[in-house]
Amino acid sequence: MGALLDSFRDSFDALADRDRAGLGASRRAALDAALGAGLPHARVEAWKYTPLRALERRAFAAPAASPAAFDPAAIAALPAPRLVFVNGVLDAAHSDASGLPAGATLQPLSAVLASDDPRDANFLARRFERDDEIFARLNAALAVEGAVLRVDAGVAVDAPVHLVFVGTADGAERASHLRHLVELREGARLAVVEHHLGEGAHRHLCNHLAHVHLGIDATLAHARVQDEDDGATLLARTDAVLARGARYERIDLELGASLSRHELNIALQGEGATAHANGVLLATGRRHLDTRLGIDHGGRDSRCELTWRGLGTGRSRAAFHGGILIREGADGTEAMLSNKNLLLSEGAEIDSQPVLEIHADEVQAAHGATVGQLDPTALFYLRSRGLPADRARALLTAAFCRETLSVIEEAGLRDALAERLDAALARLDGDAA
Helix, strand or coil, X not given: CCHHHHHHHHHHHCCCCCCHHHCHHHHHHHHHHHHHXXXXXXXXXXXXXXXCHHHHCCCCECCCCCCCCCCHHHHCCCCCCEEEEECCEECHHHCECCCCCCCEEEEEHHHHHCCCCHXXXXXXXXXXXXXXXXXXXXXXXXXXXXXXXXXXXXXXXXXXXXXXXXXXXXXXXXXXXXXXXXXXXXXXXXXXXXXXXXXXXXXXXXXXXEEEXXXXXXXXXXXXXXXXXXXXXXXXXXXXXXXXCCEEEEXXXXXXXXXXXXXXXXXXXXXXXXXXXXEEEEXXXXXXXXXXXXXXXXXXXXXXXXXXXXXXXXXXXXXXXEEEEECCCCCCCEEEEEEEEEECCCCCEEEEEEEEEECCCCCEEEEEEEEECCCHHHHHHHHHCCCCHHHHHHHHHHHHXXXXXXXXXXXXXXXXXXXXXXXXXXXXXXXXX
């Protein structure tokens, strides 16, 4: 079975809270399904570009009983309301849920599991039927911590909510499985920012699974900044469901980790639902980044716009799959996907796979993908204006990536994301050979 799955089985056997909220049977079933199917191999289409052989040979310890110490300066710029998790463990001392209006609640999953009403945790009982959903099954079996954020109908939350996940060395290589829920009722409005940060060298594995439920006419701005340590492994999945008239604005900045894979699935079930999801894949050194989009149009007059940019330097590899499905009856759909990529070194590789499947009439849909190098004409123009070659390349690269940030309408949040992106781009110096 391999050291990885053996270590997860041992973690399950020692999991004290696995039966809370009546979830014992569903957790056991999820674990048995994961162990029975095993890790997917390269012939499984969904994992074609992300081999797991090296990961399969590694064993991880369960999360520690208490959060590890880290430098609080790393999160000093992230105000309340916020929840902070260190190596998968809630850090109550650095968390602060104050400032939320009436009708909005932010809780750790551990508190929800300990509540008297098991219905509050019923999203944890979801089943995953496909064998390639290995890490979703493991999450269903092992997750006892995460963030649960609920906003009642008509409530507008003005300040962004920050969910902070810090990875730091603590004497062992640990695996954590975190489950999250963001639920907005009819007409609610919210901005949420996920921060995945590396604070010191470590080789932990973190497995995130997030559910996003948007009610009628709800609006969610969702930013995810993945800037983990170079030795980290991060496996994440987001499943979003949109009701009639709901709007989902999303940006993903994939800037760190040794191995990072994110699946973003958005189901536009209601009439007039809209998803605008952009992202940047910054593959440097020997980093491996894999992003898979699955956009499912089921409602009439629904709309998606997807703008993704990739950069490859060093001996890195980035993979992008952009899948759009327009179901029968989803007439009036508009779907646009653009994936452009720059190779900044000879040793880097970027694989792009746009897929468009249409079963409805009267739709507007287009997709395109390119992999190339910086425009020599634009470089020549900037050089002719007196800019050094490295400065000219940096300006063009920043402009190429910054286009994606337009999805975030709130200027303060957009500027903060731009600062984080620029800091990551500055690290490209010396890696483009």
